[in-house]
Amino acid sequence: MTTTRLPLFPLNTVLFPGLVLPLNVFEARYRALLRDLLDLPEGEPRPFGVIAIRDGHEVAPRGTGLPDETDEAPQDPTAGFGPDPMRSFYEVGCVADASTIRPRQVAGEAEEPKDPDERVASYEVLATGTTRFRLLSVDSSGPYLVGEIEPLEERSGEGAGALASGVLLAFRRYQKALAGANERTLGPAQELPDDPAVVSYLVAAATVLHTADKQRLLQAPDTATRLAEELRMLRQEASLISKLPSVPGAEYTIRPTSLN
Structure with missing residues (x-):
């Protein structure tokens, strides 16, 4: 088994391969992570691991890795995740490649800081999901969490091509149900990919589902299963929506499910 170490960015969402992830990063620990990525040679990948937080396990708002403009004090990298972060995270995540990292400077400083990094208030990041990984352990000895990970190969599985065609048709009906539209008002179909794996990830990302449902799709053993x-x-959601008196919001279509 080949393993590697990867900086971790925990989120309350699931990232899929091929999907774009925009981030606005304020927290000290994640600014440190991004500074290290910026130190990598120009033109090389800047990978980090996005791992979803299990429902109910974050114990502080900043545990999600989202903005906290008021917190400038040194921070424990495990803050918000408890003494054993592995228990707070799902087992499978997605490697993200930060193609764009833009620092935003502190405004209105009376004096120039001795350390140029102190002028960076936040980073705007645009990253793309690349491959899945299995999280084996978490190292919390540095300024941010680092995971020991095992890359996961994408296997096709039996009948993936035929299933992809069925999923695209079902997804079209699901979009119509969400839009409250019929065939005459929906307009021409958008061009969608042929590759079954790409279809599986795009549909997983675009469907309104609870994080646990999306996570189950991410960690499916092969494309056909996903x-x-x-x-x-999709059939279940479209059927549910069609029985409601009006087009639902997310609260009607998001329902937690168990991975067990």
């Missing part, structure tokens, strides 16, 4: 689960979910 597509079969999506087909079931």
Whole structure:
């Protein structure tokens, strides 16, 4: 088994391969992570691991890795995740490549800081999901969490091509139900990919689902299994929406499910 170490960015969401992730990063520990990524040679990948937080496990708002403009004190990298971060995270995550990292400077400083990094208030990041990984352990000895990870190969599985066609049709009906539209008003269909793995990830990202549902799709053992689960979910969601008196908001379509 080949493993590697990767900086971790925990979030209350699931990132899929091929999908774009915009971030606005304020927290000290994640600013340190991004500074280290910026130190990598120009033109090389700047990878970090996005891992979803299990429902109910974060114990502080800043545990999500989202902005906290008021917190400038040195921070424990495990803050918000308890003494054993592994228990707070799902097992499978996605490697993200930070193609764009833009620092935003502190405004209105009376004196120039001795350390140029002190002038960076936040970073605007644009990253793209690349490959899945399994999280094996977490190192909290540095300024931010670092995971020992095992890359996961994407396997096709039996009948992935036929399942992808069915999922695209079901996704089209699901979009119509959400839009409250019929075939005459929906307009021409958008061009969608042919690759079953790409279809599986795009549909997983675009469907309104609870984080636990999306996580189950991310960690499916192969593309065919993921597509079969999506087909079931899409039919279920479209049926639910069609029985409601009006087009639902997210609160009607998000329902927690167990991974067990």
